[in-house]
Amino acid sequence: MKAIDLFCGAGGFSKGFERAGIDVRYGVDADEAALETFERNHAGEAIHHDIRESPPAELEAVDADIVFGSPPCKGFSDARGNRRLDDERNQLVFSFIQWVGELEPDYVLMENVAGMTTISEAFLEAIEREYADVGYSVTWETLNAADFGVPQTRERAIYVGINDDLSSTPTLPNGEFQPDGDGQLSLTGERMQGWRTVSEAFADLPEPTDDGVVSLPPLSEFPDNEYLRAVRDGAEKTYNHIAKTPADGDATRTIVEGLEPGEMYRSSRFGDRYRQVWDLLEDRFTDVEQDCLHFIARHRTRSAFKMGDKSVGAVPDHKIAHGLDHEN
Missing domain, CATH: 3.40.50.150 (Vaccinia Virus protein VP39)
Incomplete structure (x- = not known):
């Protein structure tokens, strides 16, 4: 075809x-x-x-x-x-x-x-x-x-x-x-009983290297991991395996360490799945600053709170102050 x-x-x-x-x-x-x-x-x-x-x-x-x-x-x-x-x-x-x-x-x-x-x-x-x-x-x-x-x-x-x-x-x-008997991916008639995990997918990855090229361990070390057999397709090396460790004190490290499994870092979305910057880095903001950031994230796309240029996602300070007083 x-x-x-x-x-x-x-x-x-x-x-x-x-x-x-x-x-x-x-x-x-x-x-x-x-x-x-x-x-x-x-x-x-x-x-x-x-x-x-x-x-x-x-x-x-x-x-x-x-x-x-x-x-x-x-x-x-x-x-x-x-x-x-x-x-x-x-x-x-x-x-x-x-x-x-x-x-x-x-x-x-x-x-x-x-x-x-x-x-x-x-x-x-x-x-x-x-x-x-x-x-x-x-x-x-x-x-x-x-x-x-x-x-x-x-x-x-x-x-x-x-x-x-x-x-x-x-x-x-x-x-x-x-995977079928030959290690290829084939369509079966039933959905999975359980999902593949990142742990299964990364099970054979050694430590990262400076150039990103790593030799993979033999599949015999992972006898129960069908996923690796399917995706390896005979490969003995993988590439671009490079990792950058955030520096001590870096906000990125604090954010990553503060997220629970299934959570997402998003300051413009709200709900059980999302964590905001003022929550993950709460020690860096005063209570007033946290309230202001929360208010901006909530209202920045509403026409009543935007500046004259609607393409600018900013909220004037007097509208923040008035809005916070109204909410409180």
Whole structure:
């Protein structure tokens, strides 16, 4: 099967397709540096092109079975707690769909952050409507990479679509990827009973080195660790294994040591998962300073508290003082 990767970047998505036996003929992106990396690591041809424009003639001539891609996610991500439906980057999803309509593959696969599914019901309806308009039936689900053998809880929205001419219904896998008898990753019919852990994934890593190159210990030392057998794929060395130890007194060290398992350091988000700078470094702030920082983080994106230039995430001091008095 032949495929085209849109918004290919360095080619991580293509790597997965290639491991599944798919021939990725082209990778398309507007980032020349990323395309250079793509060409160094993939047999497919890298094409520098703005996907907001129509596909180049060389792609329209390809009889692609699959078009897949990951439109930019920063406009959807809630990682920074500040996202807008009208962010121009969000419209690239529709550019992706328009290319699908022009290239007319049998199948389409689109991936994005889970935040895309919560930004607006109208936005989700528009996506499905656009796919229908170009002749594709789609379904989507938020999948967690940890359910498929990855030692990380990373949720992603996955859209799968089938050309209406095929008269078939798109479905998503409900299984997990596990190593088979030959050490390769294969899809099984059941989800994992338990997640892989970072401890399992890093079990064979020696101490870091100055140049990042380390020899790996024999797998016989880890007889029960199936994960290592799958990801090693015969490798005896690993690279870029470099670690920087924060200096004594460095705020980074204090923050890392103060986080409990499952917590995230985020001063613009609130809830049980998040810890803020004024909490982790509370000995460096007075009570008044902590109150001010908390107030700014809570209200900096609200129009009533912004300065004249709405692009500036700052809160004038008189509004902080007035707001704190009001809250107290």
